[in-house]
Amino acid sequence: MSVLFVSGIDTDIGKTYATGLLAKSLMQQGVNVITQKLVQTGISKQADGELGIADDIVSHRQLMQMPLQPCDLDFTTCPYRYEKPASPHLSAALANQPLNINVITDATNALQADYELVLLEGAGGLLVPINEQLLTLDYIAKQGYPIVLVTSGRLGSINHTLLSLEAIKSRGLMIHSVIYNHIHDDAEQTDAEIANSTIDFLQAYLACHYPKAHWLVLAKQANEHSDVADIALPTTFI
Numbered sequence: 001m002s003v004l005f006v007s008g009i010d011t012d013i014g015k016t017y018a019t020g021l022l023a024k025s026l027m028q029q030g031v032n033v034i035t036q037k038l039v040q041t042g043i044s045k046q047a048d049g050e051l052g053i054a055d056d057i058v059s060h061r062q063l064m065q066m067p068l069q070p071c072d073l074d075f076t077t078c079p080y081r082y083e084k085p086a087s088p089h090l091s092a093a094l095a096n097q098p099l100n101i102n103v104i105t106d107a108t109n110a111l112q113a114d115y116e117l118v119l120l121e122g123a124g125g126l127l128v129p130i131n132e133q134l135l136t137l138d139y140i141a142k143q144g145y146p147i148v149l150v151t152s153g154r155l156g157s158i159n160h161t162l163l164s165l166e167a168i169k170s171r172g173l174m175i176h177s178v179i180y181n182h183i184h185d186d187a188e189q190t191d192a193e194i195a196n197s198t199i200d201f202l203q204a205y206l207a208c209h210y211p212k213a214h215w216l217v218l219a220k221q222a223n224e225h226s227d228v229a230d231i232a233l234p235t236t237f238i
């Protein structure tokens with residue numbers, strides 16, 4: 001396997017955080033890995049009026065504890081960047097800069113020439129339109145990438161997770177892993193009883209219906225300055 005697609009049950013579920021930490025842990029296992037962002041919306045213009053490197057790529061490198069790479073500086077890791085923080089099909093239309101999916105495929109292929117593994121992070125969830133013609137999941141299906149799905153213990157996550165799994169199955173794709181992110185485990189967003197039950201339910205559901213898929217857990221970071229906890233990976237992960 002040389003490309004893993006990292007998606008999630010929604011936007012802001014922790015895909016960037018999960019992608020960066022997965023890459024860091026894989027590097028520690030000796031894997032030559034790089035991350036890519038399918039398309040980034042919501043980028044602020046720089047002083048020169050241009051759109052800079054995708055925020056999620058910058059976050060990946062910080063989590064991987066490495067500087068920006070040449071493939072970041074020349075935008076191979078995220079060719080399409082848009083200002084409006086919206087679905088890519090809308091952001092691209094507003095910018096009058098249509099997204100050509102072949103450019104993204106070529107970028108992934110170029111990265112695969114230099115790295116053993118590419119972790120490709122999507123924008124939002126699986127059915128987000130990349131452009132007017134193509135949903136994210138249809139592109140993944142075209143490429144046949146296995147999927148890592150990030151979820152959480154927020155009330156509603158069970159339904160969103162199972163719907164995502166159904167959609168993946170309906171395209172004949174492989175669910176490689178589900179990552180439970182403890183991002184929403186606090187008194188304001190989710191009570192502990194619900195979060196613990198969500199973990200138990202999803203883990204049992206995965207074991208029953210997708211026995212080959214890995215179940216991984218991401219700890220909640222105390223604050224943005226605290227040390228980020230590593231993600232524990234089985235040696236059989238790739």
Ligand SMILES: Nc1ncnc2c1ncn2[C@@H]1O[C@H](COP(=O)(O)OP(=O)(O)OP(=O)(O)O)[C@@H](O)[C@H]1O
Pocket residue numbers: 008010011012013014015016017018056122123124125181182183218219220221222
């Ligand atoms: N385990 C965690 N503990 C604390 N904060 C977290 C955790 N996971 C994610 N976050 C924070 O939650 C916010 C949303 O996470 P993130 O940016 O990874 O979402 P995303 O799924 O990548 O969204 P997008 O669809 O925009 O790419 C970020 O500020 C991130 O730092």
Ligand SMILES: C[C@H](N)[C@H](N)CCCCCC(=O)O
Pocket residue numbers: 011012040041042084085086087088123124125128
């Ligand atoms: C701007 C945001 N953070 C994401 N990058 C894009 C999320 C698109 C979601 C579209 C939708 O599901 O309605």
Ligand SMILES: [Mg+2]
Pocket residue numbers: 015016017056121
């Ligand atoms: Mg992200």
